[in-house]
Amino acid sequence: MSSLQRTRPGSRGIWRDKLLRDVLSIAAAMAIVGASLGAIAVSKGIPLWMITLMGAVIFAGGSEFMAVGLMTAGAAPVTAVVGGLLLNARHLPFGLAIGDLFARGPLTRLVGSHLMVDESVAFALAQRDPAAKRRAYWLTGIALYCTWAPSIFVGGLLGQQVGDPDVFGLDAALPAALLALIVPSLRDRPTLRAVAVGALVAVVSTPILPEGLPVMAALVGVAAALPLPRGRKGEEES
């Protein structure tokens, strides 16, 4: 639990803490997106308590929008579940990459896993040393978790008064934020090759594959990062 205590800002005020400032700006954008999800869901007849609970127990925005859209359009429940799980499948490789940041004890592993979202992974990967990575992961995960379900609830209460978040350009702000977090890693050539090939594969396969799969298909791009400096065993993937 020591990693939780390290998330406290210093006594010099939160606005001097760069990480905290960046995390809060993402949280503000997420709050508006959450509010719009709540408003949309309630307008389509989903009970407020259910959409709020969904935010707390699923905590993966894309799959929640997808489930609301599919279910209220009359799709079969199994479609909503399978579609949402495909969209969330990227969390498995995320956990393989950064799982040791919160795998110290059973409790931190159980809680830390639930806080795994694109933003917490990206903020963690953007830091240099393990202590900074841990702090970034917990801070982002906790901030976004504390924002997401409450903003869905408030949005659901406000209903029609919540405007379209696209008017504010938030649909561009959130990808741009993730991009800003991975840009420093892209200065490494093998990583840049992997991302370029992976992104191309994902975009080309988007019209033909179901949502979520194009992003997973991008993993073939990792082959473009090879050869890396060899480890002791030097096994090659096939």
Next chain:
Amino acid sequence: MTMAVVLALAGGTYAMRLAGPLLRGRITISPRWERLMSIAAITLLGAFVVTSAVAEGGGFAGWARLAGVAVGGVLAWRRAPFVVVVLAAAVTTAGLRFLELAA
């Protein structure tokens, strides 16, 4: 919308989130694999950024969003502060829509 869908989605998503950390706790990983897995995570994030910049529900998301993310990307590459990147992306996209130059 039923409770069963919410619970199935929540349970499945949590299982996928927990699988990585659980597996990591059981095996030792060479530095080379460590590096490859970080590259894989960055690749997934990169693909997620690009697909969400370009596409919405399998179709083209429109030039306004793409332009906003591109402006953000250029600023990030030139080491602009994070908040500037995020705001510039939002303002570009919102501005293009407001002026009805792009959807």
